[in-house]
Each structure stands twice: as C-alpha cells, then as structure tokens.
Amino acid sequence: MDVYKINGHKRLQGTIKVSGAKNSAVALIPASILASSPVTIEGLPEILDVWTLKSLLEEIGGQVTFEDGKMSIDPTAMIDMPLPNGNVKKLRASYYLMGAMLGRFKQAVIGLPGGCYLGPRPIDQHIKGFEALGAKVTNEHGAIYLRADELKGAKIYLDVSSVGATINIMLAAVLATGQTIIENAAKEPEIIDVATLLTSMGAVIKGAGTNVIRIDGVDKLHGTQHTIIPDRIEAGTYMIMAAAIGDGITVDNVIPLHLEPITAKLREMGVEVQEFEEKIHIPKVEKLKAVDIKTLVYPGFPTDLQQPFSVLQTQAEGMSVVTDTIYSARFKHIAELNSMGAKGKVEGRTSIINGATPLTAASVVATDLRAGAALVIAGLVAQGETEIHDVYHIERGYSDLIDKLKLLGANIERKTISNPLSRDGK
Ligand SMILES: CC(=O)N[C@H]1[C@@H](OP(=O)(O)OP(=O)(O)OC[C@H]2O[C@@H](n3ccc(=O)[nH]c3=O)[C@H](O)[C@@H]2O)O[C@H](CO)[C@@H](O)[C@@H]1O
Numbered sequence: 567m568d569v570y571k572i573n574g575h576k577r578l579q580g581t582i583k584v585s586g587a588k589n590s591a592v593a594l595i596p597a598s599i600l601a602s603s604p605v606t607i608e609g610l611p612e613i614l615d616v617w618t619l620k621s622l623l624e625e626i627g628g629q630v631t632f633e634d635g636k637m638s639i640d641p642t643a644m645i646d647m648p649l650p651n652g653n654v655k656k657l658r659a660s661y662y663l664m665g666a667m668l669g670r671f672k673q674a675v676i677g678l679p680g681g682c683y684l685g686p687r688p689i690d691q692h693i694k695g696f697e698a699l700g701a702k703v704t705n706e707h708g709a710i711y712l713r714a715d716e717l718k719g720a721k722i723y724l725d726v727s728s729v730g731a732t733i734n735i736m737l738a739a740v741l742a743t744g745q746t747i748i749e750n751a752a753k754e755p756e757i758i759d760v761a762t763l764l765t766s767m768g769a770v771i772k773g774a775g776t777n778v779i780r781i782d783g784v785d786k787l788h789g790t791q792h793t794i795i796p797d798r799i800e801a802g803t804y805m806i807m808a809a810a811i812g813d814g815i816t817v818d819n820v821i822p823l824h825l826e827p828i829t830a831k832l833r834e835m836g837v838e839v840q841e842f843e844e845k846i847h848i849p850k851v852e853k854l855k856a857v858d859i860k861t862l863v864y865p866g867f868p869t870d871l872q873q874p875f876s877v878l879q880t881q882a883e884g885m886s887v888v889t890d891t892i893y894s895a896r897f898k899h900i901a902e903l904n905s906m907g908a909k910g911k912v913e914g915r916t917s918i919i920n921g922a923t924p925l926t927a928a929s930v931v932a933t934d935l936r937a938g939a940a941l942v943i944a945g946l947v948a949q950g951e952t953e954i955h956d957v958y959h960i961e962r963g964y965s966d967l968i969d970k971l972k973l974l975g976a977n978i979e980r981k982t983i984s985n986p987l988s989r990d991g992k
C-alpha cells in the first residue's frame with residue numbers, strides 16, 4: 567500500500583506548473599472514439615484516470631500511445647465491445663464512453679461509473695438526453711445498455727446543469743441527424759474545451775460555455791490535433807497551498823479568468839493575489855480572515871475546491887461556514903482534519919470550522935480525491951510527520967504532485983508500506 571509522508575511546517579517558495587485539466591482530459595479521450603482517423607491530444611496530465619481511459623480505449627480496439635503528455639489515438643479499428651465491469655468502475659468519467667460509443671456505433675453497454683463518493687451521483691439527465699435522441703436505455707445488473715436504430719436531434723432541457731450530462735449529450739449528438747439543443751446546459755470551461763476538439767474534428771457546435779448549446783449533426787468526423795486547457799482545480803489547490811504555507815509562490819500555466827471565484831475568495835480572506843497573463847503569484851500571507859463559501863455551478867465557487875479550502879479556514883481567525891450545494895456528502899475530510907487539530911463539524915450540507923488552530927501531524931486517510939488534496943495541504947502546514955493513506959485517490963487527479971511540491975522545498979515522499987489503515991483495502 568502506498569502512502570505519502572510529509573514533514574510539514576516548512577515554508578514553500580518558487581514556481582509550480584499546472585498540468586492539463588483532468589475533467590477535460592477524461593472527456594477529450596473518449597471523444598476521439600467519434601473520429602474516423604487518428605486524434606492527437608497534447609498536454610494531458612499523467613494521472614490514473616487518463617491511464618485507465620487509455621486502457622479502456624485499447625479494450626475496444628483503439629491503438630493508443632501516451633508519452634510526455636501527448637496521446638495519439640487511432641480509433642479506426644474500434645468495435646462496440648461491451649464494458650460492463652472492470653476499468654469503467656475506476657473512474658467517474660467512464661460515463662463518457664456511453665455518449666461516444668452510442669454516437670459512433672448506435673449501441674453500447676457500459677457499467678455504472680465509479681469515481682469519488684460524494685453523496686448520490688445519479689446519471690438520470692445523461693439517460694434522459696440519450697432517450698430524447700432516440701436511444702432505448704436500460705439498466706441491467708449495474709450496466710447501462712444503450713441502443714438506437716437512428717439518433718435524431720432533439721431539444722433537451724436539463725433539470726440540473728450537469729457537466730457530465732452536457733458533455734455526454736454533445737458526444738451523442740454530433741453524429742445524429744438534425745439539430746440538438748441543450749438548454750440549462752452547464753457552462754464549465756471543460757465543456758468549451760470538449761466542444762473545441764469536436765469542432766476541429768468537423769462537428770458543428772454553437773454556444774458551448776453558455777446555457778444553451780446548439781449542435782447540428784454531421785455525417786462524419788475526422789481526426790485532428792488538440793491542446794488541452796490547464797486544470798483550474800489543480801491551480802486552485804496550489805493557490806490555497808500558497809496562502810496556507812507559502813513564502814511567495816507562482817502558479818504557472820493558468821487561465822486567470824477560470825480562477826476568478828477562488829481569487830475573489832482568497833482576496834476576501836486577506837490574501838494578495840497577483841494576476842499575470844498565464845501565471846498567478848501569491849506572496850507570503852500575514853493573517854487570514856474567516857470567510858464563508860457556498861459551492862455553485864461555474865462561475866460559482868467550485869465544489870472540487872471546497873475541501874482544500876477548508877484547510878485555509880482552519881488557519882483563519884474566527885468561524886467559517888462551507889455550504890456545498892452540489893454534493894450532499896462531501897465532508898469526509900473534516901474528521902481527518904480534526905484528527906490533526908482542526909475544530910470542524912458537519913451539519914447536513916455544511917461544515918463549520920473554528921480557527922485558528924495549529925495543525926499537528928497524524929496518520930490520516932484520503933477518503934476521496936479532493937479530501938486527499940486537503941490532507942496534503944494540511945500535512946504541509948502541520949508540525950511533524952503526517953502519513954496519508956489511500957493516495958490512489960489523489961493520483962486520480964494530480965499529475966506528478968510529489969515532484970512538483972519538492973521543487974517548492976516540501977519534504978514529501980511516496981512510500982510503500984504494509985499497514986491495515988486503508989478503509990477500503992486497496
Ligand atoms: C469527471 C468530471 O468532470 N467530474 C466533475 C463533474 O462531475 P459530474 O459530471 O458527475 O457532476 P455533475 O455536474 O453532473 O453533477 C452536478 C449535480 O447534478 C446532479 N446530477 C448530475 C447528473 C444527473 O444526471 N443527475 C443529477 O442529479 C449531481 O448529483 C450533482 O448534484 O462535475 C462536478 C461538478 O462540478 C465536479 O465535482 C466533478 O469533478
């Protein structure tokens with residue numbers, strides 16, 4: 567079993583480079599299934615989710631190479647192989663195989679997705695979209711069976727502005743006949759990135775990034791080359807880390823516009839955030855003010871950063887309240903932070919943190935991806951040696967984290983140990 571050992575309480579300084587966006591990567595790779603010739607994607611993060619998707623594309627007959635962040639995918643020999651179990655359970659975004667394979671083969675069998683448990687994560691809006699396009703969809707023994715004689719454009723109003731449903735419907739609709747309109751679509755930057763790739767493959771998509779997306783179906787999509795956008799959640803994690811334990815940290819390879827909700831909150835806390843074209847610099851912070859946050863769909867404060875942000879709130883004087891309007895149970899990190907000296911409690915969809923409290927090292931568990939990111943920051947702040955278990959969650963979303971942090975002067979190592987602390991036995 568692999569753990570991170572962090573000797574904390576050491577101020578960090580320097581430049582940290584952000585990788586390509588996980589939530590784009592996991593949609594761009596399945597999108598390649600729709601092409602009739604090879605697709606190359608550059609700047610991909612080297613994370614477990616990307617490696618798992620590579621294996622999934624290979625399982626269905628894709629020829630895939632992945633080196634130095636560049637993935638070349640030849641989809642020509644792919645077949646509509648059923649994928650009810652196995653790798654599809656290792657990540658949330660395997661649901662994009664449904665839209666992409668339905669679009670190309672007009673049928674697919676894909677197991678229900680895995681990913682972080684954050685409360686119930688239904689896919690009813692994805693299914694509603696596929697059905698509106700003409701697919702018959704059934705759930706049999708935990709796998710979704712999709713089949714259509716023909717996919718026909720339709721008007722689909724999403725009950726919730728779901729990132730996954732918006733992208734999945736786009737994937738299924740680009741090769742449908744006629745026009746598809748997605749209303750109340752999600753507006754996250756990753757959706758624009760996927761639309762950009764599909765457009766350069768020959769798709770006709772208007773309005774990505776707004777809440778109405780119009781797709782005019784085409785007969786065929788061709789291969790292309792695409793460079794992914796930087797990961798705003800990874801960048802936000804480093805901004806939070808810089809505010810917590812930095813002595814001047816530059817976060818490189820960012821789109822500052824994507825980070826505005828985080829920048830605004832940090833400034834409200836008393837953090838100086840200096841914005842440049844593709845970089846953000848955060849000088850040493852003297853004192854943090856308590857602030858409340860409420861997670862919302864983009865451009866609101868991202869739910870994926872509320873857990874790392876809680877660590878900062880433990881270091882701020884006074885009471886901070888976090889309300890997660892997206893997920894009902896994204897608070898497992900609070901118990902772990904409390905074991906490091908934080909004073910947090912969870913009430914329904916909110917966490918309440920009373921600061922400032924010094925953090926001390928402990929043996930803790932990364933219960934999910936961003937809980938893990940929060941614990942890495944907490945370990946960097948804490949006095950003593952923190953041991954983080956179940957780090958495979960963290961490695962689903964952070965590329966090269968240990969080396970990047972070492973470059974800032976962090977004392978962090980990845981070690982293989984034999985220890986029964988892991989809660990899910992992996
Ligand atoms: C792989 C990926 O991109 N993951 C991101 C994606 O997840 P994901 O695509 O799963 O998140 P959604 O945007 O779909 O979910 C948002 C909300 O809508 C609900 N919902 C969603 C779909 C559906 O069919 N029915 C339904 O009720 C969900 O339970 C949740 O409460 O967006 C989330 C919200 O920004 C992020 O936390 C995840 O990091």
Ligand SMILES: C=C(OP(=O)(O)O)C(=O)O
Pocket residue numbers: 588657658659680681682870935936963
């Ligand atoms: C919740 C997340 O990912 P996923 O949807 O892949 O589980 C995340 O990236 O924080």
